[in-house]
Amino acid sequence: TPSPPPPTSTTHTDTMCSPVCSMEHLWMYAAAVLLLLWLLVWLWRDSLVISDIGENYVFVTGWPKLKTILLDVTDSSSIRRAMEWTKKEVGDRGLWGLVNNAGRSLPMGPTEWMRMEDFHSTLRVNMMGVIEMTMTFLPLLKKGRGRVVNVASVLGRVAANGGGYCISKFAVESFSDCLRRDIHYFGIKVSIIEPGFFKTAVTSLEPIERELHRLWNQLSPEVRDSYGEKYFDRYIKVQRLIMNMLCDPDLSKVTNCMEHALTAQYPRTRYSAGWDAKFAWIPLSYAPACLLDFFLRTVLPRPAQSV
Template structure:
């Protein structure tokens, strides 16, 4: 970079010239460092959870094309069969329920045999669920547990169980959180679980970095997947509403449910991105980069709305959500 040109451009201000030169040089170095990739991909094994559909399914196909040995954990036999038909010879599937410790242990033993002395280069904890989701008062304790068991306990169980194999390969842990793990924008277990994934991943990264293991967090915005499908969401909201006592229903008002559903439709239709590769490209970078990032924000809404909003004072976030969500009829 021509510092003499910059010096003249900024009217002879030496400090400003030096500052711009430093920042520009730092950006160039960071971009170069970020572009460096690992070698010997064909010798590396990656285990992905939640591969029946969505991000996990697409990621497995991309990694298979890159030459990785892909081990795909699917919840259903149909999901496993469909994926195998569309993938290459280096992809194998196993049935996996991340909420069942016996299933997790069996998947680990199967993986140990597959990877042999190579160890496991990466695990992508992608499996998750969003429902039930709605006002917190509408939930039962069981409603919270059904989501936490998958999104939080499942991530922890998979990571801890597979960690010896990852440690052997000095590999990667890639945990899928969410922008709702930065901003708690709705009730139910989803935001709670994603905040937990963020915290668990940060603690894990600091605990095991001495062993050459990288821990990466993926923070997607809103994308069109089964998690954001309006049909199941609306059915769950009706179920939650119908299990409320008449007194609680009266406090919200007869029109509240309809208004709440209309807001959800508006958000999902206006914000949800159909390009899932924005997320899987982040996952792929976390697995293939020589120097992976600690966090990846995927989607324009994540970068421009949710992440900046997470740094705002609570009163600003509260006001913003209050302007979007409907108001109960008997609120003060």
């Protein structure tokens, strides 16, 4: 009788690969389970709310519905008076929350059109106002082991236009990150809210166009000629298109973020408020600079004397 043929190399290889393949699948399953557990824990932590939040005090700047004290965030003496008034109100409990919501956006436009005062007027409110308010109220916040909620913007992640607004919002992001790490050990939590475009006084077309006309009219003839009248007209049309397309009237998307940052046991570091923030601006902020530059150049008009 002929002897049986020797085993082929294929059988040997399959036998040797089987444990390796099984281990690879095991690691994949383990990673998937860990990811699912992490997501469930994150959702659970995110839903926890502080039980006695109604007994705590919150100071909000730039909130037109609550008028309890006059405050000018560009005036140091006004900030100190507000702090002393708050100190008497909160007593030994300290301050639970400071919401830096006051801000201004104008003037915005091409950088070359700006004068130094155009930068200062925005930075005094949006940047220095936030910093001075926070530093002045910090002792009360330490006593209350409270929260700082700074309202930045998606334009603090993507510098889409000139003027002081984007600069100030990038500064708010940076200041908040530094502050959060520095005061973490005192039990104070710092959150940043990054709203997209919403229908507010900041995005109203009438003042935007009025400021653009002011900037245009104050330019020297040489600078104006380098851009051209067509550029100016198209620039205004782009602003109208953006504001009409993107501005969301539902401000609860922002206030819900504020509420969560003040009442959650584990507030988030950053809140993206609005669909345009979540699915357009924040993803764009991670894009390569060359890609982002190309995108913005396609949206904005081209100057008459461009090379």
